Amino acid sequence: MKIAVLGAGHVGPVIARLALAAGYPVTIAGSGDPSRIEMIIEFLAPGAVPLSAADAVADADLVVLAIPWHRFPSLEPAMFAGKVVIDAMNHWPPADQPQGTSEEVAQRLVGAQVVKTLNHIAYQDMEPPAGHAVGLAGDSPDALRVVSEFLSRIGFEPVPVGSLFDGRLLEPGSPLFGKFVKELS
Template identity: 55%
Template sequence: MGDRAMSVVDGGAPRIAVLGAGHAGPAIARVALAAGYRVSIAASGDPDKIALIASVLVPGAEPRWAADAVRDADIVMLSIPLHRFAAFDPDLVAGKIVVDTMNYWPPIDGVQELFEDPRYGSSEIVARRLAGATVVKTLNHIGYHQLEEELSPVGSPGRRALGVAGDDPGAVAAVADVIERVGYDTVRLESLRAGRLLQPGGPVFGASLRRSEFERALSTEAA
């Protein structure tokens, strides 16, 4: 990981850049802001084009050019439409912790050749392309409309759990801390490969489960 990514692992206060201003990106930005994080948001072009949308949908988030938002961020939330990922510049996020919130769901998005290799989960494919970044998978298995509705304080009965998967334990810990501060318990998966269980069709995709239920669903599937 890069120096800034390491600062998060070492306990620094992270800044978050959200790449994507569609449905999921603004929802992620809102809950991060509500949790006290400094948040910037970027789309594929001029930030002036999303300034009005941002002021209405994500008040408090700073619309920026993607390169500027990523440069100053500790954690990058990648929430672009999946069909645009093939054209995404890997150098943009080199040295960063990148949270892959995307899903490959052919019935919805159509067939994407980049993600058709059955040897790899979708986040493994993302990580192979973004080889200079540290990729963590989460937030893909909860609907953007649920993200604000189902969060709750630490210790709340029935608090929903989300999975956090990655190959780098430090990055997983940093991202899990964000998810827990936002309002969810976390279940940490030891690898991006294990993150396949979080994908569409997996045992926890779209399911509102407490931590014990989440862990049981994963262990049953793995068995």
């Protein structure tokens, strides 16, 4: 399975490192020319290949959105059709929105299968994953299975929290935000 990470800030390189360590081929994209992030990626995620967002997504089986929320509208929705997409984004500052981020992502990326995860823990707490439980939410059983396998392989214990609507439980302001999920009742 090929992984594309969109976002070369804090979260993206950590996810790329974990995926590389688990044996996945990884591409990573920032918001501009890939040459602008080559040195950063060489240092923060050695082995990841910097590409444009379009090129990274085109060849990926799983796409991780680890970009600032305000940059999401700049992505071309059609390039995500048929892809499994992890939404690791958050509204900052926390917003009282009619929908959670993943519901908005799914609505905009028609044809993609969106799963909310990895947004509720700080990037500095992701390494080493050491079996820490992370929540995931989604509407597609197939996408949830793919993402669960990915999370397990990179060292986390995936814990389903429900549908994309329920993914709000993983967003800022919720009781699970900023914590590893231990158990849900």
